[in-house]
Amino acid sequence: MKLSGQVAVVTGAAGGIGRATALAFAEQGIKVVVADINAQGGAETVSLIEAAGGTAVFVSCDVRDEEQVKQLVATTVETYGSLDYAFNNAGIEMENQRLHDGSMRSFDMIMDVNVKGVWLCMKYQLQHMLKQGSGAIVNAASVAGLGAAPKMAVYAASKHAVLGLTRTAAIEYARKNIRVNAICPAVIDTAMYQRVCEMDPKIGQRIPELHPMGRVGRVEEIAASVLYLCSDGAGFTTGHALTVDGGMTAV
Numbered sequence: 349m350k351l352s353g354q355v356a357v358v359t360g361a362a363g364g365i366g367r368a369t370a371l372a373f374a375e376q377g378i379k380v381v382v383a384d385i386n387a388q389g390g391a392e393t394v395s396l397i398e399a400a401g402g403t404a405v406f407v408s409c410d411v412r413d414e415e416q417v418k419q420l421v422a423t424t425v426e427t428y429g430s431l432d433y434a435f436n437n438a439g440i441e442m443e444n445q446r447l448h449d450g451s452m453r454s455f456d457m458i459m460d461v462n463v464k465g466v467w468l469c470m471k472y473q474l475q476h477m478l479k480q481g482s483g484a485i486v487n488a489a490s491v492a493g494l495g496a497a498p499k500m501a502v503y504a505a506s507k508h509a510v511l512g513l514t515r516t517a518a519i520e521y522a523r524k525n526i527r528v529n530a531i532c533p534a535v536i537d538t539a540m541y542q543r544v545c546e547m548d549p550k551i552g553q554r555i556p557e558l559h560p561m562g563r564v565g566r567v568e569e570i571a572a573s574v575l576y577l578c579s580d581g582a583g584f585t586t587g588h589a590l591t592v593d594g595g596m597t598a599v
């Protein structure tokens with residue numbers, strides 16, 4: 349789990365998986381840029397990191413906005429001198445809905461955050477990492493990026509797209525000392541999971557049992573996998589979609 353880099357950017361780090369990963373990077377001595385649209389949650393993440401003896405700064409960033417993403421990378425480099433690791437985690441779920449009931453608004457919202465956001469972040473992170481001559485990027489996909497996700501077609505499409513971006517970037521920069529991987533969690537206990545349960549309590553009750561381990565995942569279990577993908581130990585791993593799913597996709 350050795351991390352030779354100094355600086356990580358985590359988007360969507362005001363809570364959930366992003367916050368846990370920001371904390372995990374900081375525990376390893378990495379300086380963390382906490383990026384989110386939620387300033388209060390972002391500030392709380394920074395406080396948690398500082399209380400644990402780490403170093404972090406909050407940068408307000410809507411990953412859908414090219415200027416803000418460009419500024420996020422510039423601020424990271426100005427503040428801490430490099431950008432070694434990026435976890436492009438900001439993402440949104442969709443309301444439970446069969447495909448024929450979908451709306452343009454919902455399609456655009458999901459694609460804007462989950463796909464355009466990841467693409468924009470990678471674009472500016474890679475520009476810097478190319479100059480720097482090194483870097484590791486992890487993108488938040490999902491088990492919904494690996495197969496069907498009934499009543500979540502657009503979310504599934506967005507996560508399949510994240511894997512397309514990840515694998516293609518991995519090849520484009522494979523000889524530039526930049527690795528690009530993705531994480532594919534099953535259901536993880538976050539605010540997103542709570543919202544899905546509230547939307548349809550019947551489905552909510554069944555969710556733990558969909559995992560062979562009989563439970564949903566913990567944010568720390570995703571954070572540890574993201575850190576592994578960034579670490580020197582994963583030095584020969586690129587273009588990989590790592591499932592962290594309690595056995596769900598093994599069935």
Ligand SMILES: NC(=O)c1ccc[n+]([C@@H]2O[C@H](COP(=O)([O-])OP(=O)(O)OC[C@H]3O[C@@H](n4cnc5c(N)ncnc54)[C@H](O)[C@@H]3O)[C@@H](O)[C@H]2O)c1
Pocket residue numbers: 359360361362363364365366383384385386389409410411412437438439440441461465488489490491532533534535536537538539540541
């Ligand atoms: N929780 C799960 O079960 C699960 C499973 C598989 C994949 N994922 C993926 O993991 C990632 C994190 O999920 P989570 O459960 O921690 O979600 P969450 O809703 O708890 O947190 C998401 C964070 O992203 C931020 N965000 C939303 N839109 C943004 C934008 N436009 N710009 C910047 N930040 C924005 C939110 O403010 C929030 O802090 C998402 O990409 C999600 O699709 C989650």
